[in-house]
Amino acid sequence: MADQSDVENALVSTITNILYPNGSSSSGVLAQIVKIYRGWPNTASLRTDLAAGTLNITVFPKADTSRNTTRWAEGLVATNTATPSLTVNVAGTSATFAGSAETGQLAGLLVDSLAVVHRTATGDTPELVAAALAELIRTQRIALVNGATVTVPGAGLLLARVVADQPVLCWTRSQLQQFRISCWCPDPTSRDSVASTIDNALSSVSFIALSDGSSGRLRYVGTTEFDQSQDAALYRRDLVYSVDYLTTVSNTLPTMIFGDTTLAPLGSGSVTTLLS
DSSP states (O other), rough: OOOOOHHHHHHHHHHHHHHHHTTTTTTTTTSEEEEESSSSOOOOHHHEEEEEEEEEEEEEEEOOOOOOOOOSOOOEHHHEOOOEEEEEEEEEEEEEEEOOSSSSSSEEEEETTEEEEOOOTTTHHHHHHHHHHHHHHTTTTTOOEETTTTEOOOOEEEEEEEEEOEEEEEEEEEEEEEEEEEEEEHHHHHHHHHHHHHHHHHHHHEEETTTSSSSSEEEEEEEEEEEEESSSSSEEEEEEEEEEEEEEEEEEOOOOOSEEEEEEEOOOOOOEEOOO
């Protein structure tokens, strides 16, 4: 699930990519060294960095700016599609399974208007999957098994599919939080340079990717400057951005295997849609 820390990390990553497009181990777009991190800076470390000409960029939530922005009932957010490790190939009236029959998959055969499905279990192999499907077919007609191949003599239609359970995110609410992107610099020139570089780049970013696979809506809120000269010269500019993001819960759901199949049964003028 995504929470405030995930959003802060996403902002840090985004800013790092802006200032170090070739990676943090390479030279950045600015002449100065820039440290980018979450949280408020340690005073002693900050003074040391500023004295050495090192810039600090911090990401910190702005107090009392969080609000609930839930607008709809709970829903699903699509994530990466899971690909089955079990495969099947049809030749005539025979279907041959191969690959790995790991758990979390559905193997199905559609023979004319008869649909049979087997959910893989621990210890399954392509041969066991073929045997399980043949046993289901035999409740209504003849089915032969040879290793990982199922043959249905006289079948007018043989359709075989394998699908995998899909990882999804169920979002339970959405919220908006404002964040300070603070530029801590030793002089006005470096402050203006780094702040404008970040702000200009973020102005074209509408969404930031979060670690759970969801995205947060990024919007500009405002800018504030703080110029102080105490033990060390400190010139600071805060860029305030809001992020509207989802609270999510991970889940795994089965995939429909024959839900999109429409058939005209043999010897009939009617049309039947199979849902299995």
